[in-house]
Amino acid sequence: MTPTTLVSALLRNKQVAALLMAAVAVLIAGAVAEAATTISTNLDTDGTLTVDGVSTFNGNSTFGDAATDVNLFTGTLQASTTAMFTGAITGFNGAVTFNELSGDNDFRVESDGQANMLFVDAGADRVGVATSTPGDTFSVTGDGMFGSAATTTVNIHSSAASTGGCIQLEGANGTTLYRLYVNTGGTLVTEAGSCQ
DSSP, X not given: OOHXXXXXXXXXXXXXXXXXXXXXXXXXXXXXXXXXXXXXXXXXXXXXXXXXXOOOOOXXXXXXXXXXXXXXXXXXXXXXXXXXXXXXXXOOOSOOOSXXXXXSOOEEEOOSSOTTXXXXXXXXXXXXXXXXXXXXXXXXXXXXXXXXXXXXXXXXXXXXXXXXXXXEEEOTTSSOEEEEEEOTTSOEEEEESOXX
């Protein structure tokens, strides 16, 4: 009996043919599971889509289509360029770290009327409120208010400078400087000059 005749005889047996087809299906499924899958068209699912391993999304990707949709990321969500969230972000149940790798990557929070309501200049190690160009470690453009139901304390302290804590006032012309501080003898001093 030739090999061709043997195969033909085996395939005429329905049980043997079914076993052979099942074995082929297992082999194909294993090969597909081991290889990367590229989807070049739309993929819609109304159920659960589980992907094991690394996934790369090229182009625009939309998760959810309703305000009630919940997208849960239990691992690390990493964006190499820009990640935009157009709705509210809630449910941070742990620490949140921005710029973990200490790169020169600025951080900005925009409000309804201010593009730079909070701005962190990563390269200069400065924080600005209502400014994108903070001139010092902490810079505020606009008015400030401190208050509470109890005694409100503003503590200006320096353990190194001989003038200690110092308040610097700039004249209306932008050049005349005055400083207010307590000297080592405990006297409140007001005089022309800068704090540093």
